[in-house]
Amino acid sequence: MATNKDAFKDYLQLEKKYSSHTINAYLNDITYFESFNKDNFGQDTIEQVNYNQIRSWVVSLVDDGVSNTTINRKVASLKAFYKFLLKTKQIELNPLLKHKALKTPKILQIPFSEKELNAVLDITFETNGFEEIRNKLIIDLFYTTGMRRTELIHLKLMNINFSNQTLKVLGKRNKERILPILPVIIEQLLLYKKERSSLENIMDDEYLFLTKKGLKLNDSFVYRLINSYFSSVSEKVKKSPHILRHTFATHLLNNGADLNSVKELLGHSSLASTQIYTHSSLSELKKVYQESHPRNKK
Structure with a gap:
């Protein structure tokens, strides 16, 4: 029953x-x-x-x-x-109707700087083996698309459109969205696909990212990967895939992207979710404002 x-x-x-x-x-x-x-x-x-x-x-x-x-x-x-x-009319009153959540401290999630990103992408990849090529592509995809960790893990080969330079991700609540990808990422994808095809035993063939044993990646693997690479260049407390997503949004906003466009790229259902990323861009605006306004030059 x-x-x-x-x-x-x-x-x-x-x-x-x-x-x-x-x-x-x-x-x-x-x-x-x-x-x-x-x-x-x-x-x-x-x-x-x-x-x-x-x-x-x-x-x-x-x-x-x-x-x-x-x-x-x-x-x-x-x-x-x-x-x-x-x-469903199983009860007549929600016993938690007037409940107030306990107070929690606000944790400021600090994005990586462009210097830290470049340090990881330009310095730490000295070999051209399968794992190095895959890891660099993972970091670059997080940074250039802002996709979520689970979206990257479940990304399939068939979701990549090389001619249109786009890829399709499956977001929260099974919502699909199309993301543009840069030419440099297309080059990396082609290189990775070549290395991937040389794996001896591919078990999860439909998925783009695999371990060297041919298995689909999992959450902890991706978290450890990001944390490991960024620990060598950053002293920030949090070094996770979500911080890379946060970095993607912040850097776009800092360089003039409008909030609605960033919202669509991130796959947010409302602007309120996207606005949490504006604190860093506001700091950048304040810096530019203070350096540029005539009244501040006297």
Whole structure:
């Protein structure tokens, strides 16, 4: 017999089109609360709970040393579940309706400088083996397209249009978008394809990026790759694929690109998501303004 959790899973997968990773995170958070509720309040189900029960769970998480960011994520999963139950008329009131998220510190994500990018792309690639060519292409693709890590991992050979110099990526909620690629990237892609074809045993042939064993890359592999290369040239705390995406957007804005164009390239559904990247371009504008305005030259 199907449960509300099963129906919620189908809803996230079929209607919201969330990734399997996101769906599993939601369901794990809900299951965790179910266990807490049963142990502390003796209820086998969580469909009918009051806010005090949920608040007790939040307090226990705080006492256990769980970060506010993680607690907010867990509560958000629960809130989504109750919104679904309300939508499907399984409950009459969302117990989290008036809940306020815990305060979290704002973490400033600092993009790489052009100097740091050039240091990685021009200095660290001294050999021409398969892995070096692949790694350079990965870094350059992140920087010149702003694609997400999962989009790069799932990029397929058939998604590249060499004649039009574009590639197709599958973004969040299975939304496709077409990205332009620079001539220098086309050259790198052709070189990489030649090296890739010489691999002895290709298992995941449809995917563009492979390990030397012929397997599709995974999240941790790509994260370690970026972190490793940029650790040698940058002292920034975060050195990840997302910082390269952040760098792509910031450098475009610094060089005159309009916000709407950057939004489309990044695959954001709203300008609000793109505006988080404007702090660096604003700093650049202030610098230009202060250096250029006549009133500041006296």
